Amino acid sequence: MVDIVSFDKVSKSYDGRAYVVRDLDLSIAQGEFLTLLGPSGSGKTTTLMMLAGFEVPTSGEIYLDGKPLSRRPPHERDIGMVFQNYALFPHLSVAENLAFPLEVRHRPRAEIRQRVEAALEMVRLPQVGARKPAQLSGGQQQRVALARALVFEPRLVLMDEPLGALDKQLRDHMQYEIRALHDRLGVTVVYVTHDQSEALTMSNRIAVFAGGRVRQLAAPDVLYETPSDLFVATFVGESNVFAGTVAARDDTVARVALADGTAMAATAMDAGAAGAAAAVVVRPEKLLLGPLAETCENRFTGQVADVVYHGDHLRVRLAAFGRDDIIGRMPTGGPALPAIGASLAFGFDRAAARAYDPAHGAG
Amino acid sequence: MGGAELSAAASGAGAGGAVVPPAGPGRNLVRDHARAERRRRLQAIGLVAPLFLFLLFSFVGPIADMLRRSVYDMDLAGVWPRTAAAMHAWDGNGLPPDSAFAALGADIRASAEAGRVAVAAQRLNYPISGGRSLVMNMARRVEADDFKPPADWRAAFLDADPAWGSAETWSAIRRASGPVTDYFLLNALDLHKDAAGHISRAPDGIFLSILWRTFSISGVVTLFALLLGYPLAYVMTHSSGRVAAVLTLFVLLPFWTSLLVRTAAWIVLLQDQGIINKALMAIGLIDHPVRLMFNRVGVVIAMVHVLLPFMVLPLAAVMRGIRPETVRAARSLGAHPWTAFRRIYVPQTMPGVGAGVLLVFISAIGYYITPALVGGADDQMLSYFIAFYTNETVNWGLAAALAVVLLAATAVLAAIYARVVASRGGLVT
Numbered sequence: 001m002v003d004i005v006s007f008d009k010v011s012k013s014y015d016g017r018a019y020v021v022r023d024l025d026l027s028i029a030q031g032e033f034l035t036l037l038g039p040s041g042s043g044k045t046t047t048l049m050m051l052a053g054f055e056v057p058t059s060g061e062i063y064l065d066g067k068p069l070s071r072r073p074p075h076e077r078d079i080g081m082v083f084q085n086y087a088l089f090p091h092l093s094v095a096e097n098l099a100f101p102l103e104v105r106h107r108p109r110a111e112i113r114q115r116v117e118a119a120l121e122m123v124r125l126p127q128v129g130a131r132k133p134a135q136l137s138g139g140q141q142q143r144v145a146l147a148r149a150l151v152f153e154p155r156l157v158l159m160d161e162p163l164g165a166l167d168k169q170l171r172d173h174m175q176y177e178i179r180a181l182h183d184r185l186g187v188t189v190v191y192v193t194h195d196q197s198e199a200l201t202m203s204n205r206i207a208v209f210a211g212g213r214v215r216q217l218a219a220p221d222v223l224y225e226t227p228s229d230l231f232v233a234t235f236v237g238e239s240n241v242f243a244g245t246v247a248a249r250d251d252t253v254a255r256v257a258l259a260d261g262t263a264m265a266a267t268a269m270d271a272g273a274a275g276a277a278a279a280v281v282v283r284p285e286k287l288l289l290g291p292l293a294e295t296c297e298n299r300f301t302g303q304v305a306d307v308v309y310h311g312d313h314l315r316v317r318l319a320a321f322g323r324d325d326i327i328g329r330m331p332t333g334g335p336a337l338p339a340i341g342a343s344l345a346f347g348f349d350r351a352a353a354r355a356y357d358p359a360h361g362a363g
Numbered sequence: 364m365g366g367a368e369l370s371a372a373a374s375g376a377g378a379g380g381a382v383v384p385p386a387g388p389g390r391n392l393v394r395d396h397a398r399a400e401r402r403r404r405l406q407a408i409g410l411v412a413p414l415f416l417f418l419l420f421s422f423v424g425p426i427a428d429m430l431r432r433s434v435y436d437m438d439l440a441g442v443w444p445r446t447a448a449a450m451h452a453w454d455g456n457g458l459p460p461d462s463a464f465a466a467l468g469a470d471i472r473a474s475a476e477a478g479r480v481a482v483a484a485q486r487l488n489y490p491i492s493g494g495r496s497l498v499m500n501m502a503r504r505v506e507a508d509d510f511k512p513p514a515d516w517r518a519a520f521l522d523a524d525p526a527w528g529s530a531e532t533w534s535a536i537r538r539a540s541g542p543v544t545d546y547f548l549l550n551a552l553d554l555h556k557d558a559a560g561h562i563s564r565a566p567d568g569i570f571l572s573i574l575w576r577t578f579s580i581s582g583v584v585t586l587f588a589l590l591l592g593y594p595l596a597y598v599m600t601h602s603s604g605r606v607a608a609v610l611t612l613f614v615l616l617p618f619w620t621s622l623l624v625r626t627a628a629w630i631v632l633l634q635d636q637g638i639i640n641k642a643l644m645a646i647g648l649i650d651h652p653v654r655l656m657f658n659r660v661g662v663v664i665a666m667v668h669v670l671l672p673f674m675v676l677p678l679a680a681v682m683r684g685i686r687p688e689t690v691r692a693a694r695s696l697g698a699h700p701w702t703a704f705r706r707i708y709v710p711q712t713m714p715g716v717g718a719g720v721l722l723v724f725i726s727a728i729g730y731y732i733t734p735a736l737v738g739g740a741d742d743q744m745l746s747y748f749i750a751f752y753t754n755e756t757v758n759w760g761l762a763a764a765l766a767v768v769l770l771a772a773t774a775v776l777a778a779i780y781a782r783v784v785a786s787r788g789g790l791v792t
Contacts, residue, residue: 052695053694053695054691054694054695073694073700074691074694074695075694075695075696075697075698075699075700075703077695078697079695080695080696081691081692081695081696083688083691083692084688085686085688087686087688087689087691087692088689088692089689089692089693089707089711090689090711091710091711091713100693100696100698100706101696101697101698104696104697104698104699104702105697148692148696149696152696152697158695
């Protein structure tokens with residue numbers, strides 16, 4: 001894979017005191033869909049704005065196709081951008097919005113017309129060209145914004161939380177549509193979101209941002225299955241976190257004792273040596289319940305605190321180890337619904353549990 | 364919007380009436396609905412009525428009276444009723460019959476005795492040069508103690524002044540005999556009607572040039588207000604809270620001072636020994652005072668200052684509503700910053716530009732105090748002449764006619780503006 005963009009030790013500070021982005025090294029491969037994921041204030045949007053040219057790095061350099069970008073103004077970067085609130089031009093019709101990037105590039109009129117039509121076709125809105133943006137629904141406006149960012153065939157498209165203003169159903173639908181467009185056009189996409197499920201659905205790779213740094217850069221499955229620290233583990237996907245102390249550890253296995261004396265074995269990640277604090281993380285779907293727990297390496301018993309029916313699965317909340325927020329999942333259609341207050345066995349394998357250093361948990 | 368809602372409600376009620384069988388609860392529903400609607404409407408009328416009445420008395424009434432005065436003309440007919448009747452009976456060709464001379468003679472005598480002949484004399488002085496003395500001389504004759512009503516009034520008039528034998532004189536009397544006249548309106552547009560009824564340009568008309576002067580001063584003032592106000596409004600809306608607050612304060616400050624005080628302040632600044640001339644001389648740019656007052660320069664400077672808030676405030680209101688991402692988007696799409704400003708930002712401010720330009724221009728064409736105090740004789744605008752004819756010569760018909768011209772110009776501008784705004788589909792906030 002060829003890198004189209006690379007960040008080289010890029011830092012950004014707005015006030016000269018605190019870093020918003022710190023020592024960022026990041027390479028974006030030609031044709032990939034890279035998502036910058038993180039909570040607000042983690043530096044992901046600033047990173048995108050530096051790439052677009054609306055912010056200037058305080059130090060470091062960004063390269064596009066191997067050439068430094070710092071001195072190139074936004075309009076000479078040839079990067080398409082989709083904004084959070086679409087940023088369509090309200091005084092121009094949809095067709096005029098799409099023609100704008102081609103007009104400022106002085107393309108011939110016939111070519112502009114033909115490409116605008118093709119772009120509207122591409123986002124499946126062939127009949128709205130004459131309308132003003134305000135006459136379109138939110139989802140339609142979003143598609144027009146997408147078409148406008150793609151119509152001049154930039155090699156790189158930036159999207160800043162483009163689906164944030166849409167309702168859930170439309171958002172899910174647009175996720176697939178954007179992904180399909182990406183697959184079809186082969187354009188490189190850098191996508192910013194704080195929604196981890198959106199990131200997992202759409203991306204080739206995800207860069208998890210926290211505190212101005214990239215905590216982990218990996219494919220969605222790798223990120224979900226083997227988060228590299230406690231922050232990533234808790235930010236991406238749902239997790240049970242058991243806080244305790246390392247009783248013993250070798251290269252691969254850490255034995256962790258909880259405050260109430262319960263011991264559990266987990267895959268050692270960045271957890272410290274014996275005596276150090278540790279957090280064991282288990283995904284709810286890896287926490288097995290009832291008879292399924294019998295074969296697990298770590299086996300416990302708890303009381304059912306709550307059962308919520310989710311259609312395809314049951315979400316069971318358990319009380320154990322002096323707390324009542326342990327979440328497990330159970331397929332529906334099983335023998336019987338667990339009764340609230342009843343005892344229920346639960347457990348997980350060592351491979352499904354990871355022990356982390358809790359110091360790396362905060363954003 | 365309101366109309367659409369109302370009609371939708373009305374059609375809804377109609378459909379309900381058609382569907383519900385005309386018995387029992389159906390009829391009750393229709394009746395209750397009608398009653399509720401009536402109550403709602405009465406409430407709305409009750410809330411609007413005080414303002415409506417106030418506007419009727421303070422705004423609609425005076426304007427209607429002014430419009431009436433520009434065409435209603437009873438000065439002569441009120442004083443000389445017999446003459447007016449004779450003039451209405453006359454066909455207007457050549458000279459009137461003897462009976463008309465007799466009626467006028469009797470009227471002049473009666474009005475002279477009643478002390479009201481000057482009103483009619485004044486009215487005839489507008490269309491006839493020397494009309495006043497023509498009438499007053501005749502009045503002195505018929506008022507004399509030894510005067511006996513002659514058998515032949517025509518001869519008596521011609522004996523007094525040969526002008527009484529002119530068709531022009533009688534045509535002017537006929538046209539002044541009311542109750543409706545186009546004389547003032549024609550006069551306000553520098554037109555006059557000859558004895559044969561043909562309308563032509565009056566050779567000594569001044570009002571068209573004053574109208575042109577009014578429009579050109581207003582146009583220049585509006586242009587400068589836009590050139591100064593647009594960047595100011597831009598900085599006001601796009602700078603940080605503190606700077607924006609200070610700038611807004613400076614823009615609003617003139618609103619809190621009386622117009623007269625502000626204009627007087629300009630006199631202090633602009634006069635030959637004023638601060639500006641002294642400062643320019645002190646730094647050696649000029650060696651004797653530049654004339655900044657009692658000419659067009661002073662009028663434009665003072666009016667731009669006074670009217671600037673009317674440009675800045677609507678502009679700033681519209682600019683505040685523009686999403687800054689649209690300009691960013693334009694730049695990311697390949698537009699040079701200047702292109703993005705020109706093609707994306709400026710068009711979005713057009714409703715504000717339209718509102719500001721119109722507000723300033725309409726305010727400017729009605730300006731009176733500032734040109735009167737800061738301007739010279741050649742810088743007086745239409746309002747000055749309206750005031751002049753109202754207060755100095757008491758020719759209310761002409762003052763009203765000039766006011767009608769001003770009102771018509773304003774109405775045309777407002778209609779153009781409404782059309783421009785509507786065609787853009789934008790709204791002024």
